[in-house]
Amino acid sequence: MKYQTQKVAYPYFILATLLFGLQVIFGLITGAKYAWNVDPLMHILPFNVSREIHINLLVVWLLFGFMGGTYYMIPEESDTELYSPTLAYVQFWLFAIIGVTAIVGYLLGWSWGMPFTEQPFIIKVGIVIVALMFLYNILMTVLKNKKWTTIEGVLVAGLTALAVMFLFGMFFMKNLSTQYFFWWWVIHLWVEGAWELIAAALMAFVMMKLTNVDRTVVEKWLYIEVGLVLFTGITGTGHHYYWIGTPAYWLWFGAIFSAFEPLPILFMVFDTLRMAREKHLQITNRLAMYWAVGGTIMHFFGAGVWGFAQTLPQINKWTHGTQITAAHGHFAFFGAYVMLILTLVYFMMPQIKGLKNYNQTKGFVTFYTTVFFMLMMVLALTAAGIVQVYFQRILGFDYLTAQSYMHLWYGVFFVSGLCFVSGVFLYIYDFFTLKEARSAIN
């Protein structure tokens, strides 16, 4: 760690880690409702509530992770201390309080109802204030030194886009088609636009530090990737406009442009592998490198392949809103963003804690457990989805009859989820007990 204020990242990573644990517990509760026909929690914690808590916690802890990573990175990139650590701590507590209020609100039925943007209006206003505090602090830090690195530029562009796009999900519209039209500006333009920029910048920073390659090697590709992500991501929004009451031209528009979306992700894989091979120095933090390279590959399959597989209208008319969608949702979020935050944590935490050669054993067990069982969860959901498409969409069985044929796969999903969660708990334990390795060899 070069600057004292990079430590601000610490509480952000702590909360991200704890909420990750809570998120997957709610995943299990939600999954159990699929796996069993009886639901003792039906009137206390129904499916819709446990699901909304599961996916909201996901977004919230990922945001805490992005913020922590940014607070760690920006002082080092800007060669100066953070503009205001106090503001960063105030922002941390404000966001934490807002998050807890939202979750307790969901338990009491205080919800707006659109997936991922269920937060009631007043909570959304709070989130905007938090975002402004965060952006202000970051911008003032960068401007202190008047020099922008490419990595910083991409990161700040992504964070600004993240905040701006959120505004389109704030207001209630009478017409459901209009509402969904703009809802995708938040959901799609987040994960396939703004967040991709943030991920590319943070990943570029970590790879540069891990491998010690020259900055120009990292930055050269960043321009191409970012340009392509923006072009395919923005035009690709069309793949959500097939069946929501929008004009018919979206069918070919969405099909053509979203088909290119895997391209920039594929570039990222090549780029990361290329950097990983440029060993200027002996890499001591092998674990962070595993998360980084593993993450880009999982990102490609989860978003690029599983997303592409259902992006053409000819296919999407059968698979839309089935468990095939959920399989892609789990795979893409995990590969692209969960594994990115874990890369950041395993790269930054040892430095924040002042460890030279930390013990990586538990981290590797976590890596293999979570990656393997996430793949099992995704395959189980995909299989369930194929059964669902066949019985419900092709044979025309009603929803619940089709569900009864999917039971076996829900069982596989739940058991894989249980094993996945054990990996997450090992991670949480590892996070809080990271310490120096006894020997230099890990």
Ligand code: HEM
């Ligand atoms: C990291 C990037 C990505 C993430 C996190 C992600 C996540 C998601 C999620 C959560 C949904 C479900 C939304 C809902 O209906 O509630 C979804 C839907 C969808 N995604 Fe992605 N996605 C990513 C990238 C992609 C890419 C690159 C493609 C295409 C090449 C794609 C194609 C689709 C399509 C077509 C749907 C709609 C599925 C349906 O009709 O039910 N996604 N995505």
Ligand code: HEM
């Ligand atoms: C880091 C790990 C996880 C991530 C990133 C994740 C992400 C998601 C996302 C994005 C959705 C919304 C899907 C959509 O709208 O199509 C979702 C729903 C869901 N998740 Fe997870 N999840 C994780 C872990 C788990 C675990 C361990 C379980 C337990 C088995 C689980 C069970 C569920 C269930 C049952 C749903 C509802 C699916 C539906 O609406 O039909 N998740 N999760």
Ligand SMILES: [Fe+2]
């Ligand atoms: Fe999308």
